[in-house]
Amino acid sequence: MGRSIYFFGAGQADGDAQQKDLLGGKGAGLAEMTRLGIPVPPGFTVTTEVCNAYFAAGKVLPAGVEDEIKAAIGRLESLRGAGFGSPEAPLLVSVRSGARASMPGMMDTILNLGLNDEIARGLAQRTGSERFALDAYRRFILAYADIVLGVPRDRFEEALGRARRQAAAKLGVDATRLNSAELERKVPDSALDPESLAALIQRQKDIVLGATGRPFPDDPYAQLWGAIRAVFDSWKNHRAEVYRKMHDIPEAWGTACTVQAMVFGNLGDDSGTGVAFTRDPSTGERRFYGEWLPNAQGEDVVAGVRTPHPLSRSGEGGGGGVDDASSLEARMPAAYAGLVEVQRKLEQHFRDMQDLEFTIQQGELFLLQCRTGKRTGRAAVRIAVEMAKEGLISQREAILRVEPGSIDQLLHPSIDPNAPKDLLARGLPASPGAATGQVVFSADEAERRAGQGRAVILVRSETSPEDIHGMKAARGILTARGGMTSHAAVVARGMGKSCVAGCSAISVSQGRMTVTIYDEHGRATGVITVKDGDLITLDGGTGTVYLGAVPTIPAALSGEFEELMTWADAVRRLRVRANADTPHDARTARNFGAEGIGLCRTEHMFFDEERIQAMREMILADGEVGRRSALAKLLPFQRSDFVGVFREMAGLPVTIRLLDPPLHEFLPQDDAQLQQLSRATGVSVADLQRKSEGLAEYNPMLGHRGCRLAITSPEIYEMQTRAILEAACEVAAAGIEVEPEIMIPLSMTRRELTLTRALVEGVAEKVFAEKGRRVDIRFGTMIELPRAALRAGELAEEAEFFSFGTNDLTQTSLGISRDDAGRFLGAYVEAGIFAKDPFQALDVPGVGELVEIGRDRGRAVRPGLKLGICGEHGGDPSSIAFFERAGLDYVSCSPFRVPVARLAAAQAALAAESSRGPRATD
Ligand code: PEP
Ligand code: MG
Numbered sequence: 001m002g003r004s005i006y007f008f009g010a011g012q013a014d015g016d017a018q019q020k021d022l023l024g025g026k027g028a029g030l031a032e033m034t035r036l037g038i039p040v041p042p043g044f045t046v047t048t049e050v051c052n053a054y055f056a057a058g059k060v061l062p063a064g065v066e067d068e069i070k071a072a073i074g075r076l077e078s079l080r081g082a083g084f085g086s087p088e089a090p091l092l093v094s095v096r097s098g099a100r101a102s103m104p105g106m107m108d109t110i111l112n113l114g115l116n117d118e119i120a121r122g123l124a125q126r127t128g129s130e131r132f133a134l135d136a137y138r139r140f141i142l143a144y145a146d147i148v149l150g151v152p153r154d155r156f157e158e159a160l161g162r163a164r165r166q167a168a169a170k171l172g173v174d175a176t177r178l179n180s181a182e183l184e185r186k187v188p189d190s191a192l193d194p195e196s197l198a199a200l201i202q203r204q205k206d207i208v209l210g211a212t213g214r215p216f217p218d219d220p221y222a223q224l225w226g227a228i229r230a231v232f233d234s235w236k237n238h239r240a241e242v243y244r245k246m247h248d249i250p251e252a253w254g255t256a257c258t259v260q261a262m263v264f265g266n267l268g269d270d271s272g273t274g275v276a277f278t279r280d281p282s283t284g285e286r287r288f289y290g291e292w293l294p295n296a297q298g299e300d301v302v303a304g305v306r307t308p309h310p311l312s313r314s315g316e317g318g319g320g321g322v323d324d325a326s327s328l329e330a331r332m333p334a335a336y337a338g339l340v341e342v343q344r345k346l347e348q349h350f351r352d353m354q355d356l357e358f359t360i361q362q363g364e365l366f367l368l369q370c371r372t373g374k375r376t377g378r379a380a381v382r383i384a385v386e387m388a389k390e391g392l393i394s395q396r397e398a399i400l401r402v403e404p405g406s407i408d409q410l411l412h413p414s415i416d417p418n419a420p421k422d423l424l425a426r427g428l429p430a431s432p433g434a435a436t437g438q439v440v441f442s443a444d445e446a447e448r449r450a451g452q453g454r455a456v457i458l459v460r461s462e463t464s465p466e467d468i469h470g471m472k473a474a475r476g477i478l479t480a481r482g483g484m485t486s487h488a489a490v491v492a493r494g495m496g497k498s499c500v501a502g503c504s505a506i507s508v509s510q511g512r513m514t515v516t517i518y519d520e521h522g523r524a525t526g527v528i529t530v531k532d533g534d535l536i537t538l539d540g541g542t543g544t545v546y547l548g549a550v551p552t553i554p555a556a557l558s559g560e561f562e563e564l565m566t567w568a569d570a571v572r573r574l575r576v577r578a579n580a581d582t583p584h585d586a587r588t589a590r591n592f593g594a595e596g597i598g599l600c601r602t603e604h605m606f607f608d609e610e611r612i613q614a615m616r617e618m619i620l621a622d623g624e625v626g627r628r629s630a631l632a633k634l635l636p637f638q639r640s641d642f643v644g645v646f647r648e649m650a651g652l653p654v655t656i657r658l659l660d661p662p663l664h665e666f667l668p669q670d671d672a673q674l675q676q677l678s679r680a681t682g683v684s685v686a687d688l689q690r691k692s693e694g695l696a697e698y699n700p701m702l703g704h705r706g707c708r709l710a711i712t713s714p715e716i717y718e719m720q721t722r723a724i725l726e727a728a729c730e731v732a733a734a735g736i737e738v739e740p741e742i743m744i745p746l747s748m749t750r751r752e753l754t755l756t757r758a759l760v761e762g763v764a765e766k767v768f769a770e771k772g773r774r775v776d777i778r779f780g781t782m783i784e785l786p787r788a789a790l791r792a793g794e795l796a797e798e799a800e801f802f803s804f805g806t807n808d809l810t811q812t813s814l815g816i817s818r819d820d821a822g823r824f825l826g827a828y829v830e831a832g833i834f835a836k837d838p839f840q841a842l843d844v845p846g847v848g849e850l851v852e853i854g855r856d857r858g859r860a861v862r863p864g865l866k867l868g869i870c871g872e873h874g875g876d877p878s879s880i881a882f883f884e885r886a887g888l889d890y891v892s893c894s895p896f897r898v899p900v901a902r903l904a905a906a907q908a909a910l911a912a913e914s915s916r917g918p919r920a921t922d
Contacts, residue, residue, distance in 0.1 A: 001049045005068045008034040009042025009079050017350070022047045024256035026098030029370040036349060038342055039366050042079045043093070043260030044072040048100070051232045051254035059229070066225070069259070073224075080261050084114055085220040087122030092136070092262040095227040097234055099255045102371050103243050108147045108234040110227045111297060112140035112262060116218040132267060134197035135189065139297070141204045141216060144223065148230040151211040156204055163200040167192050181461070181507070188306075190295070224259070231257040239468050246472065246495075248835075263366045265359040266297050273298045273359045274328065276311060276339065278347040281355070281375045282432065284382030284560075288312060288343055290356070291483050292328050298357060298368065301483065307502055308483040311336065338365045346370055351392050352401070353383050374490060376432055377406035378558065385560040388567075395567045396910055402564065404877040404904040410561055411896050413552035415539045422547040424528065424536065425515050427478070427503025429543035430489035435476030435498035436537040436549045439530055441511055443470020450474065457536055461508050463488040471495065476538040478545060480506045480513075498540035506545075557899075565593060565899060568906035574883060575890035576901045577653070579870055581605060583644030589895035593902055596652040596739070597645065598803060598892020599870035602720060603661050605641050606634070612666065616677055619663045620691055624715060631719040638720060642727035646738045650731075653739040655803065655870075655892075656724055657782065658717045658756075660745040662705040664695035701808075701817060706746020706784075707756055714759050721763040729771040741778040743803060748787040753798035782870070784808035789854035796858040796865055803892070804854065806871030806879075810838050810847050839872065842879035852886055868892055877904035884908035 006015040006023055008031045015023045015031035023031060027045030034040045046069065053062045073084050073091075082091035092114045115123070115137045124133035145151040161180055164187040168175035173186050192200070208216045217223050234240060235255040244251065265273030274292025279285065291308035293301050301308055309326035329336040339358060342365070346354045355373030359366050375383065384398040393401070412433040415421070437455035440446045443466065446458045450473035458474035460467060462481045471477055471491055476498035479488045483502055492499030505516045517526045530536065530547070537550040577598030578589030582605075586597060606615045611634060618630035645654060668674045668688075678685045697703035710717040721742065728738045744756050757779050768774045780801035783789055785808070792802065811818045816825070821839060828834050834843070842848055851869075858865045868890040873879035875893030880901055883891055885908070893901050 001053060001062070002047075004047055004050050004062070004065045005044050005072050006031060006047065007042075007044045007072055007075060008040065009076070011035070011037055015045065020100045021253070022049065022256070024048060024098030024100060024258070025102050025371045026096060026369055027256045027258045030258065030260070030368075032349075033346070033367055033370050036345065038345065038370075039364075041261040041263050041366050041368070042076055043258055044069075044076070045098070046228060046257040046259070048254040048256045051235060051256065052252070054229075054232050055236075055254070059233070061225075061228070069224070069228075070221075072259075076261055082261075084224075085119065087118045089126065090114060090119045090123050092123075093224070093259050094262055095224070095231055096258050096260070097231040097255045098258055099235070099249070100253050101247065101249050102374065103240065103247075103249070108231055108237075109299075110140070110143050110147055110230070111299065112136040113144070113223050113227055114220040115140050116220070119220070127264075127267060129267065130194040131192075131197065132264070134194055134201065135192070135266070136264070138197055138201050138204060139299075141201060141208070144227070145204065145208050145211075145216070147234070148226040149208060149212050151208055155207050155211065159200055159203040159207065162203070163192055163196045166199070167196045170196075179509070181509075228257050228259070231255065239466060242468050242472075260368075263359050263361045263364075263368075264297070265293075265361065266295050267362055269295055270332070270363045271295055271359075271361050272328070272332070273301060274308065274311065274357075275301055276343060276356045276358065277353060277373045278343045278356070279353045279373075279379070279383055281353070281373050281379055282429065284353075284375065284379030284386070286386060288340060294331065298359065307481070307504070311339070332360060332363065335360045335363060335365045342367060348392070351387070353379075377402075377410050378432060380406050381410065381564050382558065382560045385563050396571065398564065399568050399571065399903070399906050400910060402903060404880075404900045404907065407561075407900045407903060410557060411899065414541060415537070415544075415546075416551040419551040421537075421550050424530075424545045424547045425503050425505040425517075427500040427505075427543045427545065428483065428489070429539075429541055430486075430501040431477075431492040431495075431497060431499035432541040433476075433498035434537065434539050434541075434550070434552045436535060436552075437475045438533050439513065439536055440470075440474070441508060441513070441532060443467040443473075445532075446470035447473040457538060459506075459508060459513055459530075460488070462486060463491070471497065476500075476540065478503060478506070478536070478538060480504065480508055492540070498538045500538050500540060500543050500545055503543075503545060561899075565902055568903050569593070572902065572906040572909045573912075574880070574888065574905040574908070576898055576905060577655075577868065577870075577890050577892040578895045578898055579874070579892050580645070580895055582641065583648050585895055586645050586648035589898055590648060590652075592895055592898035594652075594895065594898045595890070597649055597654040597656075598868050598874070598890060599743075600645060600654060600656045601660065602638070602657060603659055603665075605638060606666060611637050613677075613680060615666050616668075617681060618716070619666060619695070620681060620683060620688070624713075627713060628715050628719075631715055635719050635723050638723035639727045639730075642724050643730055646727055646731040646740070647736060651737045651739075653741055653778075655741040655743050655780070655801075655868075656720075657743045657745050658707075658720050659709055660706050662695070662697060662700045662703050663709070664692060664697070664700070667692045667695065701811065701819070707744045707752050708746065710744075710756055710759065711752065714755075717756060717759055718763050721760050722767055725764055725767040725775070725777070726771070728775045728777070729767065729773050732773060732775050733771075738775055739778075740775065741780060741801065743801075744779075744781045744799075745805070746784050746808065747781045747795065748785045749791065750794040750797060753781055753795060757798050778866075780866070782808075783851075783854045784812065786813045786850055789850040790857075792854040792857035793861045796861040799858075799865075800862070801866035801868065802854060802858055804851050804867070804869040804871065804888075806842060806847060806851075806869055806873045807839065809850060809871065810843060813847050813850055814838060814843065836878075841876050842873045842882055844879075844882050848882055848886070851883075851888075855886060855888070866890075875901050877901075877907070880904040881908040881911065884912055 013031035013034040017032035020028045023045045082089040084091045094111045096109045120133045120137040124130040146153045164183050165175045168187050205216045265271045272294040276290030280289045290311045293308050311328045313327050313329040353373045357369035380402045384401040387393045388395050388398040415434045437457040440456045446456050449456050455475045457476045458470050459478045462479050477492050479501045489501045513530045515528045516524050537546040575595045577596040578594035579599040580586045580589045614633040621627045728740045731738050778800045781799045782805040783802050784805035867888045870892040874891035875897030
């Protein structure tokens with residue numbers, strides 16, 4: 001282990017921005033800002049290595065670390081001209097966690113550490129404000145008791161309520177019938193006088209003594225050791241674990257712990273605190289954006305109890321509305337100007353959008369944090385493209401800046417502006433996207449009902465990190481309180497979920513929400529009650545809440561998005577096709593930039609009302625003649641579908657897979673359907689049941705499906721081939737270029753392909769003779785079975801292309817049923833057996849090796865063999881990175897994932913290029 005402590009202060013720092021692994025994002029940011037000459041209160045960071053050593057030793061700090069910390073505190077004391085534990089000139093510190101990746105609100109922070117009765121008196125004298133000193137003290141006891149001593153916060157609520165009621169009596173306010181929220185509004189923290197605060201502090205200490213059997217620790221160093229341990233411990237608390245899992249953050253990273261001299265934003269009206277972003281984190285627009293609270297500590301802004309004011313005079317970016325006079329610019333012009341200067345400097349330096357936390361103590365500005373700001377997918381794209389155009393970053397960097405998964409957010413539906421809507425309330429547009437669902441009032445309930453497949457909207461007064469699992473499960477989040485940087489807003493944005501925050505017209509209690517309705521003049525005209533289970537719709541882009549379900553329309557993509565995609569297309573090597581079965585899906589895919597169809601699942605064409613009937617007749621027919629006559633009815637449907645698909649994909653390849661699923665999937669599932677089929681076919685219900693039972697399989701995924709159907713009943717593939725080629729000839733006759741590719745599913749031997757190829761070529765010759773024209777067709781196969789990958793050499797004798805069906809290939813090589821995996825794969829991921837669900841992210845060491853074997857053996861026999869992948873992994877960024885490394889020709893994924901795949905393919909190409917060494921030019 002290297003050094004344990006990295007100091008920063010007075011323009012010098014031991015660490016820098018490159019050391020996030022060791023100092024966490026926060027420690028690295030503070031060190032770098034200090035080096036840049038930005039005003040930062042001095043402090044030091046205890047490294048992530050110390051955290052890991054602490055856990056390795058069974059939660060014991062490594063030898064010598066305490067002495068190093070004491071020495072660092074000594075440096076802080078001399079820089080601040082104050083003493084840790086000195087009543088005359090008290091040095092108070094904050095103790096904060098900070099991991100390599102930002103995990104907003106997930107771990108613990110303790111402010112105002114270093115106070116006891118005597119020091120609080122000294123602080124009162126030094127600041128001239130007894131109220132301030134006692135308020136800091138009672139907040140410290142509360143946070144310390146909760147985080148370090150494990151005394152639940154709600155035990156203190158009652159004590160605070162009592163203090164408020166006492167203060168209310170003094171103010172002449174009748175508090176007898178007020179609930180706690182109303183009481184807090186009438187008697188805010190600032191209305192608690194020194195006497196009530198002193199009584200409250202005593203009561204808090206009694207609660208601690210009662211709950212822990214020990215008095216609250218008076219010794220500042222005892223407080224400090226406890227706080228540092230608690231910060232390390234918080235790395236392994238439940239909510240941090242959930243967050244890590246969601247964001248793929250390894251537990252082995254550990255957290256750093258930063259101890260920093262306190263500055264106070266609550267020292268009067270010339271003090272304040274706030275958060276800011278160098279660009280709008282919601283839209284990406286280039287404007288300085290943020291919010292602040294006068295006379296407050298940082299936690300007040302994040303907790304969302306008070307609604308903050310905008311930073312700039314125009315009111316832009318403010319949480320609370322457009323009250324110019326309350327803006328920081330209007331109230332403290334000098335501090336505002338300083339902040340504008342600092343944010344410019346930081347964005348130029350880091351070349352990315354920054355998220356800042358600042359405090360103004362009696363007119364003097366301090367920066368407390370600087371990190372790369374979280375942003376919506378829309379903002380990520382706009383910021384990357386605009387920064388590239390401003391010359392701040394290169395186009396390649398812009399491509400790498402946007403997380404492919406976040407593009408999904410751009411593709412989300414929005415509220416149909418023309419649909420009738422029942423406006424319920426307005427709040428802040430905290431995270432874009434439209435979401436409809438049943439109202440639920442607790443995170444647990446949100447998780448439970450989402451688990452039953454219901455869409456839910458989580459409604460809370462405000463959210464806290466304890467709600468994270470419910471937020472994850474919900475379609476959208478609505479809160480009554482809090483600003484644009486409140487917990488709800490920040491977390492929802494990160495998740496890409498619709499969120500309306502700070503909706504002050506609603507009040508939530510006891511399983512219902514009451515909504516005050518206002519007229520256009522802002523006068524309250526009535527109250528509506530919304531109960532658990534009622535439907536509401538959120539528009540996170542405008543901050544609007546509607547009663548009931550409102551229709552939505554598909555996303556419209558921005559100009560910046562198109563631009564980024566053009567840049568991505570210029571660097572990617574992998575082609576991107578779509579899995580599409582209908583002309584409509586084909587058009588969507590093409591609009592999203594698909595370069596062909598990689599998988600057209602023909603069975604999906606059989607489920608229409610009229611078609612399923614003929615399909616069932618075919619299945620039920622006793623002999624080939626019966627089957628052929630039923631198939632003849634299906635032929636025109638299939639042909640017209642293919643005509644539509646070929647037209648949409650003019651000039652691009654279309655891979656059509658012949659029938660794959662076992663036939664019983666097409667038979668009726670319930671009695672009513674069975675009776676209907678009996679009436680239509682004249683076959684008795686009993687006979688139908690017998691037939692259906694005869695087709696049933698113990699293990700349908702390994703049964704009579706794929707090309708095995710063609711070995712027993714070639715007429716099905718014959719009909720399909722005829723439909724494809726008649727359609728191809730028809731479209732070609734209209735002067736449209738067609739590139740049909742016929743693909744055989746689930747093959748494992750050469751002979752299966754020899755037989756099906758002869759079948760396809762036989763039909764082709766007939767159709768071409770009938771139509772008097774030829775079209776080029778390619779014949780290929782899916783690789784979905786381990787044997788197929790192993791024997792790829794002989795399959796390549798027949799097949800001109802392979803498409804890896806990684807859904808089935810995962811299923812068959814892991815021996816895990818696709819349909820049953822959900823029940824236990826979660827436990828496998830939890831136990832660390834798989835890092836991710838292998839049906840979502842390819843199992844590279846296992847299934848990936850089969851892909852490589854298939855590639856090598858196939859290409860050894862047929863050097864030009866075209867290789868693609870059409871399983872769900874084709875739209876998964878981490879799997880795409882593998883397919884790039886594996887040298888496949890294309891990936892194919894669902895239409896809405898095509899842009900994600902294009903970007904992921906570009907990033908994979910850039911990564912491959914940089915691993916080969918730098919280019920001559922960038
Ligand atoms: C596959 O198995 O990967 C595949 C694309 O086919 P399906 O999902 O239709 O089985
Ligand atoms: Mg398959």
